[in-house]
Amino acid sequence: MESRTYRIGDMxxxxxxxxxxxxxxxSGEVKITKIAKDETPRTIATVKTGNIIxxxxxxxxxxxxASAIVLAPTExxxxxxxxxxxxxxxxxxxxxxxxxxxxxxxxQQAQQIIELxx
Numbered sequence: 421m422e423s424r425t426y427r428i429g430d431m432x433x434x435x436x437x438x439x440x441x442x443x444x445x446x447s448g449e450v451k452i453t454k455i456a457k458d459e460t461p462r463t464i465a466t467v468k469t470g471n472i473i474x475x476x477x478x479x480x481x482x483x484x485x486a487s488a489i490v491l492a493p494t495e496x497x498x499x500x501x502x503x504x505x506x507x508x509x510x511x512x513x514x515x516x517x518x519x520x521x522x523x524x525x526x527x528q529q530a531q532q533i534i535e536l537x538x
Contacts, residue, residue: 422498432473432488432496439477439484440501445469448494454486454534461487462537464530478504479523485530 423446426432432443435455449468453461464486467473473488478501508516 421503424496424498426490426494426496428490428492430490430494432490432494433484435484435487437484439474439482442472442474442478442499442504443488443496444472444499446495446497448490448496449492450488450494451491452486452488454530456534456537462534464533466491472499475499475504476523476526479519480527482527485527 421444424443426448432450433439433441435453445467447469449466450473451463452465452467452473454464456462474484476482477484478499508519
């Protein structure tokens, strides 16, 4: 897996973009934002070392549900869509179905949070 570093204010990915990679945070801090109805970005999560971001787009092949913006110098390991699919294909098919279900719920919950904040 490739390693990348980001500076404060860097955008790792943008809401609506195609998702070709996920990112395992080795160090640093990233905020996850979603655009509200009033077009204002709202923070829905802050993630730190040991978390993975961007995985939903790899699971369900839908556009990015949110944006990821660096809050502190951050180093990540990049998991490509190809690598992810290779690993997933070696697992029990039930795992894939569970991941799809969880991803659908997370997308719905993120949208509900934004509606409540708007």
